[in-house]
Amino acid sequence: MKKQGLSYYTSIITATFDTIALLCAFVLATFTRFSKLQYQNSGGEYIEFIAFAPIMWFLIASNNKIYKFERIDSIDKQIRKIVFALFFYFGGLFVVVVALDFDEISRLWLFIFAGYFSVLLLLGRLLFHRMITKYWRLGGSRRAIIVVGNDKISTALYNNLASNIVIGYEVLGYFKPSKQFFNESTTENMKLLGDASNLMKFLMDNDVDEIFWKVGEEEDPQLKEIIDYCENNLIRFKLIPYFGVPISGRQPNIDLYQGIPIVTLRKEPLQRPFNRLMKRLFDFLFSLLVLLIITPLIFPWIAIAIKLNSKGPVFFKQLRSGENNIQFWCYKFRTMSVNILSDELQATKNDLRITSVGRFLRKTNFDELPQFYNVLKGDMTVVGPRPHMLKHTEDYSKLIGNFLVRQFAKPGITGWAQVTGLRGETAEVIEMKKRVDADIWYLENWSFFLDIRIIFMTIQNMIAGDKNAV
Numbered sequence: 001m002k003k004q005g006l007s008y009y010t011s012i013i014t015a016t017f018d019t020i021a022l023l024c025a026f027v028l029a030t031f032t033r034f035s036k037l038q039y040q041n042s043g044g045e046y047i048e049f050i051a052f053a054p055i056m057w058f059l060i061a062s063n064n065k066i067y068k069f070e071r072i073d074s075i076d077k078q079i080r081k082i083v084f085a086l087f088f089y090f091g092g093l094f095v096v097v098v099a100l101d102f103d104e105i106s107r108l109w110l111f112i113f114a115g116y117f118s119v120l121l122l123l124g125r126l127l128f129h130r131m132i133t134k135y136w137r138l139g140g141s142r143r144a145i146i147v148v149g150n151d152k153i154s155t156a157l158y159n160n161l162a163s164n165i166v167i168g169y170e171v172l173g174y175f176k177p178s179k180q181f182f183n184e185s186t187t188e189n190m191k192l193l194g195d196a197s198n199l200m201k202f203l204m205d206n207d208v209d210e211i212f213w214k215v216g217e218e219e220d221p222q223l224k225e226i227i228d229y230c231e232n233n234l235i236r237f238k239l240i241p242y243f244g245v246p247i248s249g250r251q252p253n254i255d256l257y258q259g260i261p262i263v264t265l266r267k268e269p270l271q272r273p274f275n276r277l278m279k280r281l282f283d284f285l286f287s288l289l290v291l292l293i294i295t296p297l298i299f300p301w302i303a304i305a306i307k308l309n310s311k312g313p314v315f316f317k318q319l320r321s322g323e324n325n326i327q328f329w330c331y332k333f334r335t336m337s338v339n340i341l342s343d344e345l346q347a348t349k350n351d352l353r354i355t356s357v358g359r360f361l362r363k364t365n366f367d368e369l370p371q372f373y374n375v376l377k378g379d380m381t382v383v384g385p386r387p388h389m390l391k392h393t394e395d396y397s398k399l400i401g402n403f404l405v406r407q408f409a410k411p412g413i414t415g416w417a418q419v420t421g422l423r424g425e426t427a428e429v430i431e432m433k434k435r436v437d438a439d440i441w442y443l444e445n446w447s448f449f450l451d452i453r454i455i456f457m458t459i460q461n462m463i464a465g466d467k468n469a470v
Contacts, residue, residue, distance in 0.1 A: 010132070011067040017124050018061065019054060025117035026050050032116075033109040045104040053093065060089050075129045082125060083449050090114045142170040144207055148196055149214030150176055153240060157212060158190050172208070175199050177216060196222060203229060214240040269446045270409060278448060283382050287375035294369065302333055302366060309357040312338040315370060319343075320387035323410045328379040330387055330411075331370040335361050344391050346426070365462050371413045383451040384412025385439035396436075399429050406439040409446075416442040416450075419457035 030046070061067060064085040066078075093114075097105050147158045154174065162171040173191035175198070193202060199222070202208075211230060213223070230237040241254075241263065253267040269275050303314045312334055320330040335358025336342065336351075347354060347362075354362070361367035374380040380387065385406040388396070397403045417423065417438035426432040442450070 014125070014128065015058070015067055017128070018057065018121065021120040021124055022054055022057060022117055023050070025113055025120055026053075028116045029109055029113035032112050033106055045102045049097070049102065049105060052096070056092055056096070057089055060085050060092065064088075075126070078125060078129070079122065080447055080449065082121060084447065086114075086118055086121070087448070143209040144170050144172055145210040145212065146172050146193065146199075146202075146208060147174040147212045147214075148177060148199065149212075149240065150174060150190075151214060154212075154214040155190065157240065161212075169210075172206070175202075177214070177220065196220070199226060200229065203233070203235065208235055210236040210238060212238050212240055215242045266405070266408075266440075267444050268408060270443070275446070275448075279381060279451070280378075282448070282451070283375050286382055287372040290369070290372045291376065298366070298369070302361070302369075305357045306334055306355075310334075310337050310355045316342075319390055320411065321390060321393040321407060322379055322387060323407060325393070325404060325407045327390065328374070328387075330380070331373055333361055333367045333370060334358070335367050343389060346389075346392070348427075365414070365458065368413050375413065379410075381410040381412045383414055383416075383442075383454045384410050385415050385442065386418060387411035396429075396432055400433050400436055402440065403432075403436055406436055406443065409439075409443050414454060414458040415439065416454060419454050419461060 026046075064081050066081055066085055094110065096102075097107075097110060145161065147154055147161075158171060158174055161169045171191075173193040175193050175196045177196050203226075211226070213226070215223075227237050229235075253264045254262070270279065306312075306314050314334060316332045316334040316336075317329050318332075319327050322328045335355060336347070336353040337355060339353050341353075358367070371380055372382075375382055393403075393407075415438075417435045420438060422431075422435045422438050426435065
């Protein structure tokens with residue numbers, strides 16, 4: 001009989017720690033906000049709060065699969081799930097406190113409680129991750145696995161799992177498929193256990209925890225028998241799908257339609273209606289706030305400076321490529337002297353067309369402020385791939401194979417490429433290729449908190465001055 005998996009104990013350990021972290025956050029927030037005497041005199045609603053707060057957390061945490069443990073999950077992925085759950089948790093707590101009219105509960109106390117709980121929770125996960133990876137590195141709770149397949153993908157998976165000891169796998173070896181669907185790869189460092197026809201006997205004679213099976217273009221006659229055996233003997237069966245096309249550099253996503261698996265070559269979180277709604281709601285509120293508060297304070301001074309510095313309009317508008325390559329008018333503060341090459345020639349270092357005021361605006365990103373109007377309209381988003389002029393889209397789409405993939409998303413005022421040093425002149429095609437790769441990475445890894453991170457990084461660059469701005 002198989003022993004209880006480590007994931008079972010991990011779920012119990014992390015849930016227990018969450019409970020302790022929540023109680024500690026409650027006590028710390030109370031002593032931070034109140035004196036002991038004041039707390040004793042007004043503690044009724046706080047006791048009610050601590051009664052339902054853990055229940056709400058475990059409901060939200062379970063819904064976000066925080067306690068579903070996978071060895072191949074990176075710590076970054078785990079942290080993202082936790083932060084996402086915390087966002088909804090504190091939003092829910094605030095709604096409950098207001099809806100139930102908990103007048104005794106200090107709103108400042110609630111904010112302090114949120115801070116303590118977030119810090120304790122995240123620190124606890126990081127500490128636990130270090131402990132469990134060290135435990136695996138020392139050989140604890142190893143999971144025995146085998147790989148069926150000997151093509152390039154199967155070989156790469158075998159070598160990755162065998163060399164990455166911190167995820168706790170012990171690779172017993174590999175089996176050749178019954179039919180040679182693929183070209184064999186170099187397997188000199190891999191232990192051959194036999195042909196797949198011998199797999200069933202091997203499973204019966206050995207303790208195996210997981211199987212990774214590379215599916216061929218034709219159905220393998222043994223596959224159903226092996227899957228049934230695995231499910232009846234507590235062996236996790238994992239398929240490596242056959243795509244028939246190169247997928248390098250992509251993050252495929254699998255959905256079910258009427259029981260039929262449909263593979264999308266790229267994972268796009270923003271294709272989910274809830275994510276699009278959340279991003280659009282944030283865009284609308286954020287851009288409205290900027291336009292209502294910053295516009296009256298800054299716009300008049302920028303307009304006066306532009307007019308005094310050079311002849312021409314205050315604003316510059318240009319057709320740009322938007323989502324699904326639909327054209328839209330993009331607005332900026334004018335940073336160049338009026339010229340006939342603005343729709344064709346990219347700004348370069350020491351470009352004589354850029355005015356002295358324009359150089360300051362570009363360095364601080366102030367020239368992009370009118371684009372919050374584009375965000376309010378829905379043509380753009382606060383964070384996303386930067387929109388290119390039509391000539392650039394036309395030219396680079398011929399030179400870079402996946403250039404138009406970035407057009408699956410709305411263009412943004414700022415983006416992952418810009419805050420990671422890929423802003424500015426692209427004199428060589430390779431420089432644009434790096435920017436496109438960064439944009440596609442953002443498209444496939446989007447999260448609300450990634451957007452917040454990029455916004456803070458943008459503000460930091462604005463304060464420091466972006467050295468790549470031209």
